Amino acid sequence: MPQTHAPQLRIPATYMRGGTSKGVFFRLQDLPAAAQVPGAVRDALLMRVIGSPDPYGKHTDGMGGATSSTSKCVIVSTATVPDHDVDYLYGQVSIDQPFVDWSGNCGNLSAAVGPFAISAGLVDPGRVPRDGIATVRIWQANIGKTIVAHVPMTGGQVQETGDFELDGVTFPAAEIELEFLDPADEGEGAGPSNGIFPTGQLVDDLEVPGVGTFKATMINAGIPTIFLNAADLGYTGTELQDAINGDPQALANFEAIRAHGAVRMGLIDSVEQAATRQHTPKVAFVAPPADHVSSSGKAIGAGDVDLLVRALSMGKLHHAMMGTAAVAIGTAASIQGTLVHAAAGGGPRDAVRFGHPSGTLRVGAGAVEVDGRWTVTRAVMSRSARVLMDGAVRVPADTVQG
Incomplete structure (x- = not known):
């Protein structure tokens, strides 16, 4: 009998630049059911999307760019924490090894979370002005911290073009100010009284x-x-x-x-x-x-x-x-x-x-x-972000068969 092959899965996604990085953004609800929870299936899916692990180090068969700045995925969902608009989860996909590192945040892609969340309908429309600055309260789920993104709006749409220049990014775009509130993760590796210095020493x-x-x-x-x-x-x-x-x-x-x-x-x-x-x-x-x-x-x-x-x-x-x-x-x-x-x-x-x-x-x-x-x-800094492509990514169906 002839061998049959299942068609690829089609998963809604947006490819975005944020600061000097870029990655594939997903709404949690758009992921296959088995990948909507943390675990091996989710990791396998994101690795396949990016094209890892790739012994050639090129990401030819995926959306990654074979650098730490371009081997990234983001999952955004409605907020589970009071007084926030969305939850933001970041995965750094290894280029040549089969794992996804969930241990930290990406400050550059943080700039793209607010614009993505607004455009994806994850932010209460009542909190988004037609013109002016939308304030998006983001819960950074990897490290349990709050990021406030100030996103410019024009005519009811996220403003992406502008004259803000960011070294490391070729073209100017609209400025997005980011506030990282209480950005120290004092619980990880820190002693009982060391604050932001885990060893207790400045040097x-x-x-x-x-x-x-x-x-x-x-x-x-x-x-x-x-x-x-x-x-x-x-x-x-x-x-x-x-x-x-x-x-x-x-x-x-x-x-x-x-x-x-x-x-x-x-x-x-x-x-x-x-x-x-x-x-x-x-x-x-x-x-x-x-x-x-x-x-x-x-x-x-x-x-x-x-x-x-x-x-x-x-x-x-x-x-x-x-x-x-x-x-x-x-x-x-x-x-x-x-x-x-x-x-x-x-x-x-x-x-x-x-x-x-x-x-x-x-x-x-x-x-x-x-x-x-x-x-x-x-801590406060300015970045920029824009959509590079939106639609859907494709992965072989067996990627999410746990």
Whole structure:
């Protein structure tokens, strides 16, 4: 008998850019029933949508772009938490390994959640003005935090075009202001009185066998992040992607630093566990301002920024800056005694402009110390977002057969 093959599933979806990332957005209700709950079926579906795991590292057979910035999925649903409009769940899909990392948020794609939720009918129409700014209260379900998105509206539609320019994004668009409220996840890896610093120290000596011992600021604000001094690593802080990503030994060293830092932060119990937790923590290195040229060829003067920061995501140097890491940068820059504060030249500050491989970014943060415990009340930054394509994605039917 001839072999029969089931047709592909058709799942409504929207492909969106948010900040310097892009991903596939779904309404929870549109997913197959077996994928509407967390578990292996949902993970298998999202991996197939993106095209992972891909030993070729190209995502040719999926919607992913084979980078940490473009290997992402988002699930949005009506709010389950009082005083919020929607729940937002983010999945970072590994490129070459068969897993989805749910351990953190994507600050860049956070900018697209509000516009998607409005357009998808998930926000009460009574809360959305025909013209002006719609305030969308988002519950970030991965980390249990609130994000407030201020989304411009024109003629009853989300405004996507505009003249706001974001380094790392080729074309201008409409500005979306994001407020990350109480962005520190003090419950994960934190001691009983350490606040946003899981080790209880503003600077630690992080020993990494076979690599070295480094001064490190390990902070949990926005996303768990390990900050190092660029000079201690032999860098200037002006490096572009090829300088790091083209050096296998450097990448291996950074992964070792990340794994040992994760243990020190209490995020994992052993360095071996880091392989299945690629999204967090992040590793970044900082340096004082210096004249340099961004990846687009734009000249950045030392006077244009307060400091330089380069960060790694999913094992590679990021082409710009993760939004959640920007929250960590802004927070650490506001606290005297951290490596980030020192690189920025010291002194009191409630906002910082830093240089990244694609240009510059400004982020504001408010950190306070009460009884020796540091907390951060909120962080603010501007991003942009737009729909790239909407309709449906297709996956083989056997993808969701658990």
